Amino acid sequence: MTRQPSMFDDLVDAPSLGPVAPERHHLTRGAWLDHLPGWVRGSEAVLDVLLGIDWRAERRVMYDNEVDTPRLLRWYGGAERLPHDVLTEARIRLSDHYAAELGEPFVTAGMCLYRDGRDSVAWHGDTKGRSATADTMVAIVSFGAPRPLLLRPRGGGASLRFPVGHGDLVVMGGSCQRTWEHCVPKTARPVGPRVSVQFRPVGVA
8 A cells, every 4th residue: 555644744753633723614504514634743653553453344235236345444432442542532632622512522433444546435424323313523533645525415516625634633513414425435546545533422323
């Protein structure tokens, strides 16, 4: 896998977090997205650890055929130790920052490994569980080569594009999971691995 390290990682001694001060993008129908590039400093060291965890391949049914899911997955419950201390700190900091809006902490951590440009995730909303009927939040911290995160209104419409990688933070909130969709498309250009870490409250998937 081709690696494209961040030029800023050489300037820090160990992974750390910057202030939680994202820019908020108000969407439609009560949805919003917060974006904070480079929140995790020294993100390449975290990526090195994440690439070595026990990733799992899954299968899914598509058009009556069972196919490989085009990315590797790992899910951590709230009682399970996360593979890097900066992730534990990130979950605490995000829970504190969004406490007034969310009303509960982030607990679980779902992780996806996009090995190269052939790995992707199709248009979807995280609408399993409570997010199918209630406003909630999903906080995503990305490590590795930037990949575009696209968002569009559910039912179709113009899409928004946010390149995410190298310690970037994206938080989707309000009605975003019900009224908007997001995806990470495939790309034919050479691109290194990216790990997406998704923090969610209990009962949101």
